[in-house]
Amino acid sequence: METDKTTDPAVPRPVRLAFRVSYLGTRFYGSQQQESSRTVEGEFIAACRRLDLFSDWRAAGFCSAGRTDRGVHACGQVIAFSTSYPDRARQALNLQLPLDVWCTASAEVADAFHPRFDARSRTYRYYYSVQVRDLQSMEAAAGIFIGEHNFSNLARVGDKNPWRKVLEARIGTEGRFTYLEVKAESFLWHQVRCMATALLSVGAGELDMDGILLLLNETANRPIQPAPAEGLVLWDTDCGLLWEPVEKSDCSGTYCAELRRHHTLMKQICQVIRPEQP
Known part of the structure; x- marks a missing residue:
């Protein structure tokens, strides 16, 4: 019989964490969860589940500082949730997240912390x-x-x-x-x-x-x-937190470099196919 992690004495007491999150919004249908579309929150929750940080995002109090529309980017979004495995979250989230979203810093926060309502x-x-x-x-x-x-x-x-x-x-x-x-x-x-x-x-x-x-x-x-x-x-969400840098994955940096190279190449191709008029 499977043990209920909420009552298992071997499972540490949950800790609430906040993460400063960056993402390229081009391939997302906004940040807020949607059942049938790719979103930042959806990818983040999926990564947390793969790491067994929580099973139910609602019970974990998963929330973000606010929603961004389709195509909008971020380098200062704030996402918070509670987990019994904070070290695993800090060390491994960037390895599980897709290449176009990554964590840059974390902070341990009060149990009642909500990035939307606590944002200054x-x-x-x-x-x-x-x-x-x-x-x-x-x-x-x-x-x-x-x-x-x-x-x-x-x-x-x-x-x-x-x-x-x-x-x-x-x-x-x-x-x-x-x-x-x-x-x-x-x-x-x-x-x-x-x-x-x-x-x-x-x-x-x-x-x-x-x-x-x-x-x-x-x-x-x-x-x-x-x-x-x-x-x-x-660009930034000020919640009055003291951030600690999170170890970054080289994959997202490589992905961004490849995007820059791709856009430069496409611009050159467009100029050849359809030269700018003087």
Whole structure:
């Protein structure tokens, strides 16, 4: 007869762990579990089960800091669960996870810890895939978003409270990319992507700072459309934790390097097949 692990005295008392998680969202149908689609949470739970960290994700209190849409990436998602085998989790999870999702750090947390409700703030970056003309105007316009505002024209609100408090908003550059970085206590669905669209319009000279103010204070005739999902990265989730680095698998690094090589090759092929017009 199989022993019930919850009452077996040989099984240590469960420990609650939080993991900082990165993933490439391209091949995921979002982060949240779905019965028939590949998701970050689904792959994470499957890896935990293979390692026998838990059998029932609900009993283990498995949860994440928030959901990301299909195609959205992360380097600062937080996932938590309870297990009687914390050392095994820290040492082996990256060996069981697929190549496009990996843990970068862990922390032992209180039994009641929930990354969504205990998060102090979240930071997103949106990387633009097009060349930006006027960075100074975009930077000035980004500052307008700081503070508490009604984002009805810049998000999919539904039945949520449209008011959100933005703590920081800035425009930065990294290599050949321009990005919008936004930090807030919480976000509405598509909020950052709509903000990215509005600021890109400022950079293109199609919208000015008064236009941003109108979007925050008046009802728009046509809501702003969100920018494409593939440019968005959940950059950080601040839960006030002291993180300890997790040993990384070389496999995910090799996978990312191969993706870069593949995209460079495909770009070259496209230029040969369909040369850019002068």
